[in-house]
Amino acid sequence: MAPAGSTIDDDLWSAVGDPTRRRMLDLLLAEGSGTATSLSDHLPVTRQAVAKHLAVLDRVGLVHATPAGRERHFRVDEAQLARAVAQLTDVGAAWDSRLRRIKRIAETIQRGKDKDRAPTSDAATPDAPGDPTAH
Amino acid sequence: MAPAGSTIDDDLWSAVGDPTRRRMLDLLLAEGSGTATSLSDHLPVTRQAVAKHLAVLDRVGLVHATPAGRERHFRVDEAQLARAVAQLTDVGAAWDSRLRRIKRIAETIQRGKDKDRAPTSDAATPDAPGDPTAH
DNA sequence: CTTGATCTGCAACCATTGGTTGCGCCAGGT
């Protein structure tokens, strides 16, 4: 267990990795903005839990708060979310291509002479519209 | 906090959501197969931790083990991983389209902005067909 | 066959985190 290399933006990933947080982002995107309590109305968790999640999302810059009277309105930082999405599709694309290559090799080996490819079950999405975000 | 909708395939997501598990899948894909100890050699965590992660991945069917002598070799279930990748890009696409539409709306508003401003009217937009976290 | 080196699984234990309840505080509408 030697190398400690980590994908620098793991924070973004794990921020988006939580189902609740994904749904929160969804709601925020759908409604434009919202407070902890307003979000908790549409979620199966308490206001305080939502507040914590908002804190997390805020820390990685996926949302940011604007105080309005006695309320704190949150809205999504679209640019940052775009970055996250880019990473998502990035990883997806990487794995996808690997799977594709492996599958190709397997076929090549199996039928040592036929080179054309057959419809290989449930392939994922085609090439991701990949964003040039590292890797 | 009312609706308790939990996306069925959240398991797949959170399985892939962990950075360590992602790197494990990466290693397995790269090397074809591996054991807990062999993987832990290339990871910053102990063998036992890797074993636990392998258990998780096994439970959701992303990998499966084949006993070989006194070792247990794990290899990736490509089909299942393909499904996971599909979900990844799926969510990514959903958010992406939302971001795009929002941008469009923003432009529209800016064009006609001088007078009346819609409070949260854009909130009522019927938006995407389904819960993007669902599939 | 015995010994020793590994590879494995199991158990106890710690730290983080998602979640809850409960409280006190402050902004506002009546």
Added chain:
DNA sequence: ACCTGGCGCAACCAATGGTTGCAGATCAAG
């Protein structure tokens, strides 16, 4: 002035990622 609704903070609980330590297999030699 008063009550109401929204927030933050603190205590507390359960699950999980991670560690160390140990007992049980199994292979390779001696």
